[in-house]
Amino acid sequence: MLKTLGAHIREFKKDSILTPVFMIGEVIMETIIPLLMASIIDDGVQAGNMNHIYLIGVLMIVTALFSLTFGILGGQFGSRASAGYARNLRKAMYENIQTFSFSNIDKFSTSGLVTRLTTDVTNIQNAYQMMLRMCMRAPASLICAMAMSFFISPRLASIYLVAVILLGCVLGLIVSQATQHFKQAFPKYDALNESVQENVSAIRVVKAYVREDYEVEKFRTASGNLYKIFCKAESIVIWNNPVMNFTVYACILLISWTGAHMIVQDALTTGQLMSMLTYCMNILMSLMMLSMIFVMMTMSAASARRICEVLEEKADLTDPENPVTDVKDGSIVFENVSFSYKKDAKTPVLKDVNLEIGSGETIGIIGGTGSAKSSLVNLISRLYDVTEGRLLVGGVDVKAYDCEVLRNQVAVVLQNNVLFSGTILENLRWGDKDATEEQCRHACELACADEFIRKMPEGYNTYIEQGGTNVSGGQKQRLCIARALLKKPKILILDDSTSAVDTATDAKIRQAFAQAIPGTTKLIIAQRISSVEHADKIIVMHDGQIDGFASHEELLETNEIYREVYEAQMSGSGDFDEK
Template sequence: MIKTLAKCIGKYKKESIITPIFTAVEVFLEILIPFITASIIDKGIQAGDMRKVGIYGGIMLIIAFLSLFCGIQAGKYAAAASTGFACNLREKMYENIQTFSFSNIDKFSTAGLVTRMTTDVTNVQNAYQMIIRIAVRAPLMMICSITMCVIISPRLSIIFLVALIFLGFVLFFIIYKVTPVFTSGFEKYDELNASVQENISGIRVVKAFVREDHEKKKFNKAADNLYKTFVKAESFLAFNNPTMMLVVYGCIVALSWFASHFIVSGSITTGNLTSMFSYVMSMLMALMMLSMIFVMVSMSAASARRISEVLNEKADLANPEKPYEEVEDGRIDFNHVNFSYRKNSTEDTLHDIDIHINAGETIGIIGGTGCGKSSFVSLISRLYDVTEGSVCVGGKDVRTYDMDALRNQVAVVLQKNVLFSGTILDNLRWGDDNASYEDCVEACKQACADEFIERMPKKYDTWIEQGGTNVSGGQRQRLCIARALLKKPKVLILDDSTSAVDTATDAKIKQAFAQKIPGTTKLIVSQRISSIQDADRIIVLEDGKVSGFDTHENLMENNKVYREICEVQMQGGGDFDESAE
């Protein structure tokens, strides 16, 4: 874990090294001040020599200003190092997340990833700043203070050793108890963020069904769980300050008692006693800082582990050593394919799929909910890898291609259409960064999106809100189809992506495909017979198996599942999935 995080320090190593150096110099200069104070009292004031008071006072001022300068520099470099480290952590996490396959993403919740990149990184940032500055200052201050106390009076120094041992046991107990509580606490943060994210993204549904009270209760429950967890943690941390104050006052009382006897006997001077009190306070302040560091490190250790999980997660899918960069054509072959989302699962989502599709064909895919339609098309662009068998595009196994090259030639319009904040042109150019205005217009014509775009005041410069909330479902689907067409792919997959489009527009889109991109292999996943009945061939899926693969006419004659679907939809009633079973 530490090695993983240390790699993210990157270009901020210089600041991370300079900070402890300035901190160390600051401590050494501060340690000299009480020593000089003792000389002022013993050699100047008590001896009645004002010249030495002036000399030692001047030296003290110079040392104080130098110490202040070093402290300012240490703070400046510590801030730069910690914020830079946090920036690198977020960038590395985000960069690694972009390499994840769907199966990797399935391991982490969206809310969990957001918490890791915000709250967890902030905790690690604060801990890192304390480590490179306070964790250097506190031990050095404590060691130097104890050393000076031993030099002044070895016997009185025993008081501090006893105090250190006592404090060490208490701190160990607190850390032992609080660490697992913080670990579970950040999981509660994930639940809280998930509740907020789900509510905000689905706020229209919440209001439509008048479920505000239900959502409030769900959020309050998550917030209450988080509250209870951190109250438990803080109840252990509450022992920290009272223990520190007990040690501080105990040391002062003990030192005053024993030192008074030493002054009477003449074994210690008033100046040395004064400086010893200063060293005692410095040492105890160092102990308090150390206890704060232990608390912060305990809290951030859980965050550090969660961040490391994301950084160490390796993508399940990777390019081969010498990948193919070109897809010859749109041929698709499923060779006895079995597929399961879980590697060790005994049940396959897809079972023994063995079909062959020619380049340029239009293939319809239909079946009941959960039959494996989306899983089937996801294998073609290698969003997942098959469990057994192989999927080939252009005559080559998809696992032998460079994934970027493959996915640029296999365009997918997913079931859940997503648009991003920006203009319509910005969203369209996700398909091709270098697409001209004319290319975008042509793609929109093929997807029948130009009809509504031309009616908008700013046309293609119209701003799309995050998630495409200011356009209708059908408009969003057509924009996503146009975006995919800009890739000029060899294979185009529409995963139920015209479900919100009316029948007439759906027919226009299919006609445009036939005329404008005849050489592109088109796979159309749909729940509507009208969307696929004119396809060259139709795949009927049932329980992860191919129930039929033929033309509409032949399936009507020979396939019971397909015939029942058609009859139900022609009658205009009934439940599609129930009839398909």
């Protein structure tokens, strides 16, 4: 874990080294000041030597200025190192997430990834800055103050030593109890973020079903659970202050009492007693800082493990050593393909699929909900790998391709259409970043989107809100189809992506495909038989297997499932899921 996290310090190593150096310099200056103060009292005030007072006073000012300068520089370099480190961690996590296959993404919830990129990284940033500054300052101050105390008076310093041992044991107990609660907090953060994300993304549904009170209560519960955990942890941590204050004042009383007797016996000077009291505060405050460091480190350790889970996650799908970089054509062959989302699944999602599709063919795919239609097409662009068998695209096993090359030749319009915040042109150019406005317009004409875009006030420069909330479901689907067409793919997959458009528009889109991209293999998943009946062939899926593969006319004669659904839809009394 340390190796994984440490690799991202990179260009901030210099700042990370300079910060503790300056903090140690600050501690040394602060350690010298009580000695100078003792000299002023003993050799200046009591001896009536004003020159000595002026000289030592100037030295104290210079020492204090050095201490201030070292502290400022330590803070500056520490802040830069910790902020830069946090930036590198976020960047590394985000970049690694981009390499994940769907199976990798399935291991993490969206809210969990958001918490890792925000709260967890912030905890690491704070802990790293504290480690560079306080983890150096507190032990150094403790050691220097203890050493100077034994140098001045071993008898009085022994009081510190006993107090430090007792206080260390008590603070250690407090920290160990508090950290158990802090460890439980991060899963609660995930639940809280999940509640917020789900509510905001589905706010229209929430309002449509008048579920605001339910969502408020769910958020209150998630927030309340987090509140209770932190209250329990803080109720333990707050014992730091009373225990610390009791120890400090007990030490001051003991040192003052013992020191006074030693002064009377000429075993200690007044200035030395003042120095010992100052060192007493330094030692005990350093111990207090160390206890807080332990709490922060424990909190950050949980965050560090969660961050490392993302950083160390390796993509399940990787390119071979010498990948194929050219997709010959859009032919597709399934050879005894079986597939499961989880390796230990008892029942596969797809079972022994054998299928051969020629380049340029239009293939319809229909089947009931859960019949694995989407799973079948997801394998073509290698969003998942087959569990058994082989899948060939352009006559080559998909595992032999460079993933980027393969996916650039397989355009997919998924069931859940996503538009990003930006103009319509910017969204369209996800298909081809170098596409001209004319090319974008032509793609939209094929997808029957040009007409409604022209009616918008800004036309193709109309701004799309996050998630495409300012366009209808049908408009969103047509924009996503246009975006896919701009890729000029050899294979185009439409995963139920015309479900929100009317039948006439659906027919126009299919006709445009036949005329404009005849060489592209088109796979159209649909619930309506009218959307696929004109396809070259139609795949009938049932329970993860191919129940039929033929033309519309042939299926009507040979496939019972297809025939019954067709008759039900033609009579307007049912759909595929009612079979």
